[in-house]
Amino acid sequence: MRFPALRTIAPAYLLVLLLLAAFSATMAQTDIAVEKRIIDYLKQNVAPGKPLVVSELYNNVFTTPEERKALDRLFNVFFKIPVYVAQHKAGTNRIPTLDDIARQFNLRIPGEVPVLLTILDSDPRVPKFMTRDAKTGEITSVDIEAVKKDKRFSQAIERTIAGWVGKNAPAFTLDLFDGKTLSSATLAGKNFLVYFWFTGCPPCLQLSPHLARIEKQYGGKKFTIVAVNADRFLELDTTDAERAAYVKKVGFRFPVGHMNKKMCEDYGGVSVYPTLFLVDARGVIRKYYVGYQQPETIAADIKSLLALK
Numbered sequence: 001m002r003f004p005a006l007r008t009i010a011p012a013y014l015l016v017l018l019l020l021a022a023f024s025a026t027m028a029q030t031d032i033a034v035e036k037r038i039i040d041y042l043k044q045n046v047a048p049g050k051p052l053v054v055s056e057l058y059n060n061v062f063t064t065p066e067e068r069k070a071l072d073r074l075f076n077v078f079f080k081i082p083v084y085v086a087q088h089k090a091g092t093n094r095i096p097t098l099d100d101i102a103r104q105f106n107l108r109i110p111g112e113v114p115v116l117l118t119i120l121d122s123d124p125r126v127p128k129f130m131t132r133d134a135k136t137g138e139i140t141s142v143d144i145e146a147v148k149k150d151k152r153f154s155q156a157i158e159r160t161i162a163g164w165v166g167k168n169a170p171a172f173t174l175d176l177f178d179g180k181t182l183s184s185a186t187l188a189g190k191n192f193l194v195y196f197w198f199t200g201c202p203p204c205l206q207l208s209p210h211l212a213r214i215e216k217q218y219g220g221k222k223f224t225i226v227a228v229n230a231d232r233f234l235e236l237d238t239t240d241a242e243r244a245a246y247v248k249k250v251g252f253r254f255p256v257g258h259m260n261k262k263m264c265e266d267y268g269g270v271s272v273y274p275t276l277f278l279v280d281a282r283g284v285i286r287k288y289y290v291g292y293q294q295p296e297t298i299a300a301d302i303k304s305l306l307a308l309k
Contacts, residue, residue: 034066034070035074036109037067038057038062046118046119052123081105082153083153083271084104086129090144095139095140103202104273104292106201129142129146164285165287168285169279173263174258174260176256176257177244177256182257187226190221191222191280191302191306192225193277193298194276195226195276197227198229198230198231198234198236199246200231201273203273206292208250212251214298222281223302227257229258231243232258232259233264274293276288276289276298286305
């Protein structure tokens with residue numbers, strides 16, 4: 001049977017896809033340009049000890065919808081940085097670099113992270129939780145207790161500060177992308193890695209293909225990965241089709257599901273992505289990772305775990 005219409009439909013469909021891709025690329029460049037304009041303004045008008053009044057920026061300086069959208073994004077990032085820095089230090093015993101912070105929050109403009117850190121240093125609403133190198137701008141010390149004592153941040157890092165390694169992994173039930181349900185009870189006797197991520201997360205996109213390769217190498221009766229997507233929980237605009245395309249692109253062959261409120265809370269109120277928990281066959285957490293990790297490190301930890309009897 002012939003389908004002559006396909007000859008005309010296929011090129012037209014391809015043209016639509018190309019136009020949509022071009023439009024998305026243009027919008028992305030526009031978003032970057034708007035954010036750069038805001039950062040350039042902040043570089044010129046922010047100084048240590050000088051508080052920044054966001055309402056003045058919102059009402060008098062950046063008044064277009066595009067500018068306000070970018071300003072809202074930066075404002076949200078602003079109050080997530082202390083939690084991220086504290087969680088990263090507590091989870092890895094390493095202070096995140098400027099590049100780590102840029103990857104975590106998709107801050108693509110040169111000098112953007114130092115500007116935000118300077119504002120944090122000057123904002124009376126934020127506890128004095130870090131010191132920085134005067135020349136490089138890198139964070140040189142982190143006072144986790146200062147962040148922990150602040151009520152706005154303490155709940156988000158409380159479980160991290162208490163420590164995870166050696167504790168039983170919380171039980172969970174997960175609605176999978178394919179419509180099925182996964183219970184942690186079905187993983188009894190099996191080592192597994194819980195991977196919290198969301199589709200638009202830059203460091204997640206960097207790590208995800210590596211995890212796919214790691215699971216391909218070590219996956220089987222003794223080990224698997226469970227990917228927990230936070231798009232819906234975070235009320236992001238990502239569609240099911242976009243999530244499916246992501247999973248196909250990075251090569252996930254393991255269970256992938258939607259994070260729910262209970263799982264988020266039971267695993268410490270996950271607020272930094274990616275966050276990962278390596279759990280042994282007895283259900284005990286053996287490793288806890290916050291932020292992007294070198295895939296070689298994760299692979300070595302899994303290999304060591306599988307070698308245990």
